[in-house]
Amino acid sequence: MNTAHPTITTPVTPALLRGFLDLEPTAHGLLPHRLPARARRQIPDEQLAMAEAQPSGVRLAFRTRATTVELDTLPTKRAYLGLPAPADGVYDLLVDGRLAAQSTVTGGNVRTIDLASGAAELTEGPPGTARFTGLPASAKDVEIWLPHTEITELIALRTDAPVELAPDSGRRVWLHHGSSISHGSNATHPTAIWPALAAAQGGVELLNLGFGGSALLDPFTARAVRDTPADLISLKLGINIVNADVMRLRAFVPAVHGFLDTVREGHPATPLLVVSPVLCPVQEDTPGPLAPDFTQGTVRFKATGDPAERAAGRLTLTVIREALARIVEQRAADDPHLHHLDGRELYGERDYAAWPLPDEVHPGPEGHRRIAENFARHVFATDGPFAARPDRAPD
Template sequence: MISTPITADLLRGAIDVERTAHGLLPHRLPAWARRQIPDDQLAVAEAQPSGVRLAFRTRATTVELDTLPTKRAYRGLPAPADGVYDLLVDGHLTAQATVTGGNVRMIDMATGTAELHQGPPGTARFPELPAGDKSVEIWLPHTEPTELIALRTDAPVEPAPASGRRVWLHHGSSISHGSNAAHPTGIWPALAAAQGGVDLVNLGFGGSALLDPFTARTMRDTPADLVSVKIGINLVNTDAMRLRAFIPAVHGFLDTIREGHPATPLLVVSAILCPVQEDTPGPLAPDFSTGTLRFRATGDPADRAAGRLTLNVIRDVLAQIIERRAADDPNLHYLDGRDLYGEKDYAELPLPDEVHPDPAGHRRIGENFTRAAFAPGAPFGSA
């Protein structure tokens, strides 16, 4: 077996990399932005490598990747399954593996605290791959921060050349991050990217799509041919701001992106249907009364008159903002998130915890986004 040093030129979808005591840790926010993060929620989410993959050319038929994952568990609930590594050959999902061991971040939902229990590294092994020269991608588990330690193959490896595809930069919440998806290429942005023939840079951050200025500056500075921003659910379920602050925050976020991407197609997407938050403000609270984790909104719908946000309030305001800005910005577009997942979809594929779709829901959202965004004449349609 040949050992190849894991360097940044082998990675796609990462914004930054950090050298650790074990190896290389991909990040989805740059170091300067990470120093401005105000909470542990986003600090963990941005280090979870959703959309991050190793990409190389090789004739190898056996590939081994040593990693140190940090897994997430919830006190009082069964341990989750190990994160999945997807290996693609020439763009097709060919093999999957998991890594046992690793660190465990134990979360107490009742208190909001977490403890880190350290564990050993492990190996994702992919034997019996197709012979011949090929492009290989290894997509990392989308919810496990993953330190990359060693790459071994039975033939030489070289970084994959530029694909020539357009780069799609997307920002959103836990659904864009991939919550409840079964594997990393099964998250809806990855599915839509594959169907749309583009290269994904995914800035979906679980619980943290909050119009943070450092996220907008990161997007401004990241090369991209297509940009989308999904806005709504986290602002409601955290009860983070009122209508008075929301409107200028949206303008400021878009202004900052436009500083770096003045004419790039920019698609603003509102939240998918989420019945518990359509007309009820947050904050959202976990509910274990049924024996499984579900969420419920705790706000008072009457408080909408005082400026508290709900999903319907945000959708109405976003549509107005984009309509007004588009008069001077013809490459700015709006998509109602209920066109991705609406009432008919909820009836067929209900949200298991009332907030996040299941794997079939991710497929539905990915398919609908492909039709809405990548079809000829759509905002991201080919020229």
């Protein structure tokens, strides 16, 4: 910290945070969650428990003249048995909405996952500090976006000038639910995940409920969406259902209806967009489950189902897209604020040819940018389902 100015410690409180649904007090500080406590008590597996605690889209927001900012945290990082250790997660600092600095926190806990068995082992480590220096001395709005793939316990915020709460932006709140692509898999830093990029282009406040491997139509997730204030809602559904092989067509269709029914209980007239899966060649016409493939020295994925079993109700991305289109068409007759978007409009054949999926399932950084651009073009455009309509009040 700059010794020419006194160090000011500001408690991390809910008023300083955006993009979360719950805060859990810990021995070190506060742990942001993206599902409420009631929902977390119903989580049946470690995958979702880990994913919802990773703060994708969660950020601190404040106003200050500080030139130096420090954030003490205890990260819990994810590693995979037999693969190189991943890089430390990135903290993005934005000044007046623009990326101005980045930092990392070394150390912390490490959860090592065996992809073959699903077993995980936790190794504990010390807290660390994300430090940002050389910021402009003028009054400015600052956001610190937390690493999207590291569980992050918030300990202390220190600055060399006082901190004030950020003013209300007046922007609409966009709640998005989806899978690992929405969570940010393979994006290099938290404001480079496609929902963050799309939110910036659309001029909205993001609340990201993208959960890696866990967009499985869980009723407790539907209730969380139902009970959360939002001006715009999108649901990107289907790919995890296929790659986990958790349903057949007979169960999938009523499960989607039930999910939408629950959301509509709390948001009867909010613009609601159902998005089907983006292109993923290994699952277009081959059912899951997915299995990791290490034969090329890095983790890739392959579908292991039998395409012949589609006739018996086994799900593929092609089947899912057709079902979602039918469901939305049927419901839209009585729900004029319900919309559908084919995910291949976000990432399709031409996008795959230009920017292939590095692991056959998740896009790389350029893929995230392309998805965001296409989403903004289709959804936030003046004739899109999320177009600004000043005369329309939220639910």
